[in-house]
Amino acid sequence: MRIERHRVDEARVVEAGEDFVNRIGRQVHSYSRAGLMTTTEWQLIADSFLDYLGALSTTRPDLDSAEAKAVLKDAAEAAAGAVSFAAYHPVDSFHVFLDYPNFGMSYDPEYGEDRDPRHRVTAREWLDAFCLAIVADRVSPHGEAFCWARQLMPDEPVTPALELVDGFSAHFFEEGDFPTPAEPQPGLRALRALTDGDREAFDAALLALLQDGPHGTGPASLLPLVPIALAARAYRTHGWTPAVDTDYLPHALVTGFETPGPRVHGLGRDPRPDAVARLAAGPVDVDRPSPARPLAPDSEARFERRTAEAVTPKEGEPLDAWELTAALRYQTYLLAARASQSADATDAQLANLQLGSRLGAAVFRAALAEPGTEAEVTIDGRRLRLAARRDRDFGPVFWETALSYALITGSPEDLDPLVLAGPTIAAEDRTPFAPYRTALHDHLRGADPLPATERALKELERTRDQGFLPPPVVLFSQLVRGDETSFNLALLDALEAHRDHHSVADRATDFGAALSLDVLALACHARRSRGWAVHVRSPYLPPRLLAAAGAGAV
Structure with missing residues (x-):
């Protein structure tokens, strides 16, 4: 009726x-x-x-x-x-x-x-x-x-x-x-x-x-x-x-x-039977409805200038690691703005990623150095000195961002200090994201990631209830369990969750709407470390980056 x-x-x-x-x-x-x-x-x-x-x-x-x-x-x-x-x-x-x-x-x-x-x-x-x-x-x-x-x-x-x-x-x-x-x-x-x-x-x-x-x-x-x-x-x-x-x-x-x-x-x-069939038939497309968000020319130039200033030492003095955290934020703004205008990674985006990866690694080399000493790093082909320093700005959130850059570029040199430092070297993590970051760290340092992964899965609902976009815990859990098919299913879910989150209210204007660094990092890591095929096609997963990860390139 x-x-x-x-x-x-x-x-x-x-x-x-x-x-x-x-x-x-x-x-x-x-x-x-x-x-x-x-x-x-x-x-x-x-x-x-x-x-x-x-x-x-x-x-x-x-x-x-x-x-x-x-x-x-x-x-x-x-x-x-x-x-x-x-x-x-x-x-x-x-x-x-x-x-x-x-x-x-x-x-x-x-x-x-x-x-x-x-x-x-x-x-x-x-x-x-x-x-x-x-x-x-x-x-x-x-x-x-x-x-x-x-x-x-x-x-x-x-x-x-x-x-x-x-x-x-x-x-x-x-x-x-x-x-x-x-x-x-x-x-x-x-x-x-x-x-x-x-x-x-x-x-x-x-x-x-x-x-x-x-x-x-x-x-x-x-x-x-x-x-x-x-x-x-x-x-x-x-x-x-x-x-x-x-x-x-x-x-x-x-x-x-x-x-x-x-x-x-x-x-x-x-949803699995339908999704498995779709993935088996060929790449599944996930669109990106977020509008292009180019930076104004003066903003773009300001971010590039401030980054250059952060990595240019004053005569006779070492770099300040705290200033490098700001430089990584500038590179993230530039990367997001440029990603919103292109379905694939451009040369400018690759430069943002490679520089960002170096910046994150440099910060944690300074955090690992003994107080009163200096750490040596290489940025843009230049050997530079950083004074040893640990700061709350080097905390778990920054560690996760730096890790995403390192996993996307695949640089072992940049990944090493992040694995040695861990997410809580500078500050305790009291957020619902803590188990996820611990699981990531355990996986990369060769410890058993499953206990922390199980805790992270239990935190998912708490994260949603607080209005945050949850970390890609399910995606990570399939990676560490070695299930390629389920990884692709979870990848599809994670990208759709990112898209849906940023289609609500005015979130499409958020600088992070065009790209999920966490999800992209896990996709590149799965390609590079396990040789898995990615059966999801999307502007959220720039093909150029996945191809480089599959070839083992940086």
Whole structure:
């Protein structure tokens, strides 16, 4: 059966989608400057995200895009932020973070203060937030807040919304008894059918919910949260696809943005059979939608000049290793800008890579030198001296960047000091990336990398939850396990993840959008150290660099 969506105000659709990146940023920062952000502000932010998501669905009803996924996540986080404020403030601490505008707020207990009844959530607000949490798969991290907020909810007459609140609480948390009114509403019937595993009853209840008719003139009304959440729960727990054909139930929201492929019951869809066939048939193309980001001529000249100054010693004095860290950043800016304009590596990019590799190695030769001594390095064919120095700027992040350069160029001379130094020679690594860097170091120094690799794999979700693009841990794990086919599958995934991350909001303008140094470094390392073929073709993997790695060239 087909159910068409209702018509909404076209002007409001245009308004919701127009310049959303900047508008949502202004909105959240305006609220943060105006004082304490309460349930009201977080709900208004969630409403803005929902309106934008509804506007996106008018041109792509399935909502299967990286942009929609990021918007949904922040809509759920903002709505959960309202619930958390009602549940915890001012008696406990909590934190709300939105990836899309890169904005967060932490709340500390205010001892002696009582909860303000004006900041409780209503049944309708709780229900909308919980449905968003179901669809965005965020029930687990926010479950306690929802339970507390329900207990603190003001006494209200029994309404359909309140019945559903208690129904969801019973279904997910076993909180209280399942409501049993004389004439249960379709939402309750659907929840009961889910609990009992009765698909026929569920399909009938979901159809009744949709036939009752979502309504409204705003774009958010195109996404009825209760039916979507119920359909998502049914699909993800029982594998039930909606029996009704309608754009009110966007495929991506129901399936959790599953990739195509045969379904493995209880585990979602397994993309491997399809991807293996694609890779076996020939190179798989991964496009790079990021726009060209050339540097202004004066900026390009300034970066080149400052690099030259950093590697030119004053008469009778050694170079300063700290200045070389800045020079490597300049080369990275130049490399990224030039990579964005070309699908293959140019001579200028090769020069950036080779100089960057030398700069990174030089910094760690200085870090390894005994205090009070000097290290000798060769840069641009010149033998130079560096004073021994260790600085926090030589820490794990810089080590990883320097290592990527060395693995791309394949220079043993540049790789040696990085392996000897390790990622924490100058500073401790307390980030979620630490196990990945340890695994890289273990692999390159000949130690067993698998224990650190397993820890890095466990950190992946934590990294995603904090809004970062995770390191290519899965790709690395296939490299160290010696599985060429799985390496290519993971390479495809890693490049698509990089592309999708930089297609959200205004991230396409990030200087790192055109190239993932980490992924490129592992691809070159696999070619050079194992002789593996790369079956992914992409501007993210300049063919000239892969060919050089395959030939063992620097």
